[in-house]
Amino acid sequence: LAKTTQPISMDSYEGQEVNITCSHNNIATNDYITWYQQFPSQGPRFIIQGYKTKVTNEVASLFIPADRKSSTLSLPRVSLSDTAVYYCLVGDSARGKLIFGQGTELSVKP
Amino acid sequence: DGGITQSPKYLFRKEGQNVTLSCEQNLNHDAMYWYRQDPGQGLRLIYYSQIVNDFQKGDIAEGYSVSREKKESFPLTVTSAQKNPTAFYLCASSTSPEYQPQHFGDGTRLSIL
Numbered sequence: 001l002a003k004t005t006q007p008i009s010m011d012s013y014e015g016q017e018v019n020i021t022c023s024h025n026n027i028a029t030n031d032y033i034t035w036y037q038q039f040p041s042q043g044p045r046f047i048i049q050g051y052k053t054k055v056t057n058e059v060a061s062l063f064i065p066a067d068r069k070s071s072t073l074s075l076p077r078v079s080l081s082d083t084a085v086y087y088c089l090v091g092d093s094a095r096g097k098l099i100f101g102q103g104t105e106l107s108v109k110p
Numbered sequence: 111d112g113g114i115t116q117s118p119k120y121l122f123r124k125e126g127q128n129v130t131l132s133c134e135q136n137l138n139h140d141a142m143y144w145y146r147q148d149p150g151q152g153l154r155l156i157y158y159s160q161i162v163n164d165f166q167k168g169d170i171a172e173g174y175s176v177s178r179e180k181k182e183s184f185p186l187t188v189t190s191a192q193k194n195p196t197a198f199y200l201c202a203s204s205t206s207p208e209y210q211p212q213h214f215g216d217g218t219r220l221s222i223l
Contacts, residue, residue: 043202043214043215044200044214045214049211099155100145100154100155102151103152
């Protein structure tokens with residue numbers, strides 16, 4: 001089963017770009033990489049998903065190198081409301097489920 | 111609006127009691143999931159169902175039971191056999207188990223009286 005490793009916490013300031021890197025050395029050929037955001041006492045919210053190279057949407061970008069053993073979530077110009085826990089997951093398609101790690105607690109300061 | 115509804119938001123259980131947590135989705139999703147989250151930790155999978163009338167154990171299924179009689183409903187029962195049930199329980203669904211992002215409800219917080 002693919003397993004992910006992320007920094008436990010990160011600090012940033014409003015207006016900065018934040019990059020959170022996730023390692024997934026055992027990612028399988030068919031696995032996608034997905035990132036979620038979670039606020040306290042709420043369910044996780046889908047941010048972005050990708051398979052290789054770069055994916056961009058209205059809230060974030062996801063960079064995946066050719067070997068796919070890591071990925072980087074990039075949040076442009078963060079605000080205080082981006083303070084949350086961010087989870088990186090790889091899809092375990094063989095068993096039809098995703099595996100959540102501990103996530104990265106991002107704190108954005110004024 | 112389509113989404114996932116979990117109820118109740120807060121639930122209290124006495125020792126030795128079974129309690130059932132409700133999860134309903136109107137997204138027409140085939141797959142549904144139950145996770146448990148303890149303070150400061152990530153989510154751990156309890157059970158999942160890829161289709162009606164079928165479900166599989168996740169990583170921490172002991173002390174829990176589920177049913178999937180309807181596509182839109184996936185209730186979770188926390189039995190008296192679960193010795194440490196206090197946690198935040200999250201239900202999710204997805205179009206299919208593979209490659210698709212999961213949509214989550216806002217959780218039920220279970221506490222022991």
